[in-house]
Amino acid sequence: MSFAPMIIPSTESTIVFVAVVVAVAVMIVAGSRAAGRRRGEPPEQVRRWTLGTLVGVLAWMALTGAASGSGVLEAPGVPPRAMIFMLGCNLVALVFAFGRPGRRLAEGLPVAALVGFHAFRLPLELVLHQWYAEGVLPVQMTYEGRNFDIATGVLAVACGLWLHRAGPSRAVGWVFNLVGLALVLNVAAVAVLSSPFPIRVFTNEPAVVLVYHFPYGWIVPMCVAPALAGHVVLFRWLWHGPRSSD
DSSP: OOOOOOOOOOHHHHHHHHHHHHHHHHHHHHHHHHHHTTTOOOOHHHHHHHHHHHHHHHHHHHHHHHHHHSGGGOOOOSSHHHHHHHHHHHHHHHHHSHHHHHHHHHHHHHHHHHHGGGGGHHHHHHHHHHHTTTTSSSSGGGGTTTOOHHHHHHHHHHHHHHHHHOOHHHHHHHHHHHHHHHHHHHHHHHHHHHHSSTOOOOSSSSOOOOGSSSSSGGGIIIIIIIHHHHHHHHHHHHHHOOTTTO
16 A cells, blocks of 8 residues: 655755654653652652653654654555554543643643643644645645644643632633633544545545654654643643642
């Protein structure tokens, strides 16, 4: 099974995309460190968690980057390997968010940080629009079509700053999280239905083939999956309730 080569995005937009991916990775590691400190964990335990998170994130980037760049996802199979890759990335994100790492973040970070984390979706959406302008992506993957996730990025900046200055608010957290989760699920569905899978619905060209090319395949494991995990962690904070230290 082979696909038409993807139009390679401009160097400038690729640099911005990789910068967004690196920023997400840095925020995950820094968040683990900050959460441990705010929970009052012993310094050695904080160091172990920070190092473990760093190693885990780097291994995750290496593994998923190799998968998208090696051509293994193009091998024939039912369901398509790329679809399994996408599903697997999001399942790993859910395991992370519902597990002990997610609990540490929910208990140790202020809600302003949990909301502000999603600010990376603003520059990411601008990159996607640029890729549409360059003929890399179809219109439905942008805010001119069916992808409105740029609103989540804007809300993350605005709500994150407001929560930082005014203090924790469950109401703001709930509104942001429900809107943001709905929008990321929407764009994920649009991406799948625009990909060269048997279930493809949006047949306008080009198809979404980012997942088959490095470093662009990182958009699933390092952008979509972390966004999903971030919403689950924020839900855990909302269910637990504001901590007095927030």
